[in-house]
Amino acid sequence: MNPLIDIGANLCHESLFKRLEQILERAQQQNVTRMIVTGSDVSSSEQALALTRQYKGILFCTAGIHPHHAGTATEDDLSVISELAYRTEVSAVGETGLDFNRDFSPRPDQESIFERHIELAIATGKPLFLHERDAFSRFYPIIKQYRDDLSNAVVHCFTGEKEALYAYLDLDLHIGITGWLCDERRGQRLLPLISEIPNNRLMIETDAPYLLPRNIRPKPKSRTNEPAFLPWIVEKIAQCTGLSCEQIANQTTATANSFFKLDYHQH
Numbered sequence: 093m094n095p096l097i098d099i100g101a102n103l104c105h106e107s108l109f110k111r112l113e114q115i116l117e118r119a120q121q122q123n124v125t126r127m128i129v130t131g132s133d134v135s136s137s138e139q140a141l142a143l144t145r146q147y148k149g150i151l152f153c154t155a156g157i158h159p160h161h162a163g164t165a166t167e168d169d170l171s172v173i174s175e176l177a178y179r180t181e182v183s184a185v186g187e188t189g190l191d192f193n194r195d196f197s198p199r200p201d202q203e204s205i206f207e208r209h210i211e212l213a214i215a216t217g218k219p220l221f222l223h224e225r226d227a228f229s230r231f232y233p234i235i236k237q238y239r240d241d242l243s244n245a246v247v248h249c250f251t252g253e254k255e256a257l258y259a260y261l262d263l264d265l266h267i268g269i270t271g272w273l274c275d276e277r278r279g280q281r282l283l284p285l286i287s288e289i290p291n292n293r294l295m296i297e298t299d300a301p302y303l304l305p306r307n308i309r310p311k312p313k314s315r316t317n318e319p320a321f322l323p324w325i326v327e328k329i330a331q332c333t334g335l336s337c338e339q340i341a342n343q344t345t346a347t348a349n350s351f352f353k354l355d356y357h358q359h
């Protein structure tokens with residue numbers, strides 16, 4: 093298969109970080125040649141940046157504070173994220189957004205931290221790596237308000253309804269698809285929507301160590317997801333769209349390279 097890019101891998105998560113060499117080796121064996129390491133708080137964002145320096149041209153990173161951590165984020169945290177976001181090695185601002193599914197942080201805190209990230213993306217000219225879970229009604233007007241000033245944004249791990257998908261595509265946002273699609277229970281509603289996403293707006297991600305694709309055969313012993321399992325998501329997308337895995341690999345890789353400007357960040 094052609095090279096694949098995993099646009100969302102939480103490689104700083106303890107479960108992956110402690111065996112990173114093996115994880116990266118298995119990813120290469122599956123032709124997952126580039127990965128964007130998700131920064132979800134200050135320490136993972138700093139760690140992610142360090143990884144991009146260690147694995148130049150293979151690992152890239154984002155810097156941000158996940159909505160789950162919005163309630164505890166301090167001004168100091170935000171200034172560290174801001175400083176990181178300006179570095180040339182940092183490819184995007186986020187993960188940021190709203191999560192009203194878990195509600196781990198108070199909603200007003202989530203909204204204000206989200207807006208701070210949007211302002212940072214505008215100031216740096218970098219794309220946004222967005223998280224929206226059960227929060228479309230608030231998320232949409234906020235992102236819409238700033239859209240004209242933003243270069244690009246991807247709604248990662250899209251799990252929403254058709255109306256949300258159309259609204260995001262109307263704003264010319266990109267869509268990230270995870271192994272959620274491969275879940276025969278909760279992924280059902282997503283299946284018919286995949287072919288609605290234009291080729292040049294679709295990107296793929298594992299969100300490892302979360303969301304192990306349920307179509308992997310034979311089933312792995314561990315429930316820990318990793319970038320090497322990305323081809324199973326490609327296969328599912330191929331089933332949904334009628335395109336070949338090769339075509340999906342080509343298109344999603346080209347889209348990710350251009351969205352995150354990976355060839356530029358490599359140098």
Ligand SMILES: [Zn+2]
Pocket residue numbers: 187222223248249
């Ligand atoms: Zn997320």
